[in-house]
Amino acid sequence: MKSTSALSLIAGAVALAAVTGFAALNEPSGGNTAEAKTAARLPVERTSLLCPAPGLSDLSETAYTAFTPSGTSGGSATAGTAELLSSAKDGEATADEKSDDKDKKGTSKKDKADKPVVSLKEPGKPATGEASGADSPALIGTATGRFAPGWTAQQTTTIEAGDGRGLLGISCTTPDTDFWFPAASTAKSREDYVHLTNPDDTAAVADIELYGPDGSLKSDVGEGITVPAGSGVRVLISTLTSKAADDVTVHVTTRTGRVGAAVRAADDETGSDWLTASAEPAGTVVLPGIPADATSVRLVAFAPGDDDADLGLKLLGKTGAVTPAGHEELHVKSHMTAGMDLKDITRGEAGSLMLVPTEKGKATPVVAALRVVRGKGAKQEVAFIPATGPVGAxxxxxxxxxxxxxxxxxxxxxxxxxxxxxxxxxxxxxxxxxxxxxxxxxxxxxxxxxxxxxxxxxxxxxxxxxxxxxxxxxxxxxxxxxxxxxxxQTLPDDRGTVEVPAAQQDLSVLDD
CATH class of the missing domain: 2.60.290.11 (TM1070-like)
Structure with missing residues (x-):
């Protein structure tokens, strides 16, 4: 006979199964050993996205577009929301954080932040929003239920002239605790900012490390940067070191909490764009989408482990893979940033770059990014292509x-x-x-x-x-x-589904 507490446990287990739909409560036949079932892939039911503050120019015009593919529902068929909201505040990490509770029109900043910049009404149809000027804050977005699987948002800023001119695009990022950004710079011609956005209700603390061609660029200023709850900060990386370097790898980690991170890179001659994080370190990496008319391509790679990396370069073009003449290999020393000027490597044919271990080298994990320039003279324009994972499903x-x-x-x-x-x-x-x-x-x-x-x-x-x-x-x-x-913008797997293990319950544990 089963005890009252055992019956309560059974009732609780039945209720849990009804809520989740994942558990099976049939008592195993042929013994008391629980048997694991094949894991199922189910739609995610919550997704977070972070869009950095769009610019530092009064001439900037920013368009936001949010979208969830149709055909994959999380939760019920009708439930859920997807919104991009203004962060509470955005500014320099070293700036005075004081601000007035009211703006000039008497509307509280909280009230403005609570009104969505973009609100998605249905899967399968994009929703848009816009912002103007230098003071536009970072956006914090959440999608739930049927809007969560595959939810994506694009931030596209046009600055027609002046400092940082260009078309700056970024697929808004998911929060994390570890980011690598090869192809940043502290050169005098560059003005690169790390943007950090905190989606959570408690403050996050982040560290920024810089690595140049000779190794770590030591600085205490990049340690312990507080990112207030629901806010964004930006850090000019040239203020973190006294050394100017053309090629710098930025490493962002968090001590507490999580953030969205991106680098806004601006050059005096070639304009500006967003540099997003490289895919996780890997022995073989792919950098897709070099435009056919690229006039200059620069590869920047970094080996975060204790071993050097010897990489072979392969250009994947329309008809097959070739090894670029004069750019067959790149040696990347441990904890040092390596750069290689590939010039007009595509020669009128769109392509992608793949880095593979050489025959003499082992598969040492690396991160990498390309700095791509189109046009000549005063009509140059820049964009960045980080190493990225496959499309997947x-x-x-x-x-x-x-x-x-x-x-x-x-x-x-x-x-x-x-x-x-x-x-x-x-x-x-x-x-x-x-x-x-x-x-x-x-x-x-x-x-x-x-x-x-x-x-x-x-x-x-x-x-x-x-x-x-x-x-x-x-x-x-x-x-x-x-x-x-x-x-x-690269297109890695949207991770719209997650693997959920299924297990069969062993009810014998409830027996007296």
Whole structure:
């Protein structure tokens, strides 16, 4: 006979199973040993995104686009929200944090922060918002329920002239505790800021480490940076060291809490753009989407471990993989940043760069990024391409226009097939899909499909259908005063589903 406490435990277990849908309560046959079931992949039910403060220029105009692909529901069929809200405050990490409780119009900052900048109404259709000027804060976003799986947001800023001119694009990032940014700089011609955004209700404490060609750039100023709850701060990295270096790797970690991190890089001659974090250190890395008309490409790599890395370079083009003449290998010393000028490596043909261990080297994990320049003279413009993971099951990039988008698809190993879907437009239009086959070791650069009857902007979703891993990037171009301003966003797996282990309960533990 079972005790009262045992019966209570059974009732609790039944209730838990009803809520989660994950547990099985049938008593095992043939013995009392619980048997694990195959793990299931289920849609995530909550996703966070962080968009850094868009700029330091009064001339900046910023467009926000948020999107959730249709067809994968988390939670119930109708429940959930997806909103981007202004952070409480954004400013220099060393600035005086005091501010008035009221703005000039008498509206509290809290009231302004509570009104969504972007609010998504339904999956499958983008929602948009905008901001102007230098004082626009970082945004903190949360998607729940049916809006969470695959939720993405794009922040695109246009600065037509002056300091930091250019088209600056970034796919808003998920909060984390560890970020690597190769291709930053403390050179006199550069003005690079690390932007840190804290989505949580308690303060986060972050450290910023810098590594140049000769190793660590020692500084106590980058230690213990407090990022207030629900706020963003920015740090000019040249103030963290007295040494000027063309190639610097920035390492952001948190002691407490988590943050979103990105680097806003600006150059006197080539303009500005966002540098997002490299994929986690790996022995082989892929940097997809070098534009066909790139006039200058610079590779920057860093080996965070205790071993040096010997890397072979492979350019994956339209017809196959080639080793760039004169740029066959790159030696990266442990804890030192290495750079290589690849010049106009693509020579009129879009491509992707793959770094692999050389025959003499072992698979030493590295992080890497490309600094890409298009145009010449006063019409130069810059963008950055970090090493990125494969598309996986699905990846999405928002803020595509009727013209100006190029999608690069790279199959570094086996051949692959992907499905590309252009969503409905933010103001109207019918979704369109197209299938592409990518040969092994090649890059296919295409003008992506556009929704029928497009009004506004739209999202592109890439799904791997068969074959090997595919890496992808979207280049967005906007011509301003004769300058082809551009930005590149990579498309790693959206992690819209999570593996949930299933287990069979052993009810024998409830027996007296």
């Amino acid at each position: 699905r990846a999405t990039v928002a803020d595509n226009r009727s013209k100006g988008s190029v999608l690069s698809l790279t199959a570094p190993g086996a051949a692959a097939t992907v499905k590309v879907t252009a969503s409905a437009g933010s103001g109207g239009g019918t979704p369109v899909s197209k299938t592409y086959k990518i040969a092994a070791g090649t890059t296919t650069a295409v003008t992506p499909p556009v929704p029928t009857g497009l009004k506004g902007t739209y999202a592109l979703t890439v799904e791997t259908r068969s074959g090997g891993p595919v890496h992808a990037a979207r280049t967005l171009t906007e011509t301003v005063d004769g300058i082809q301003m551009f930005t590149v």
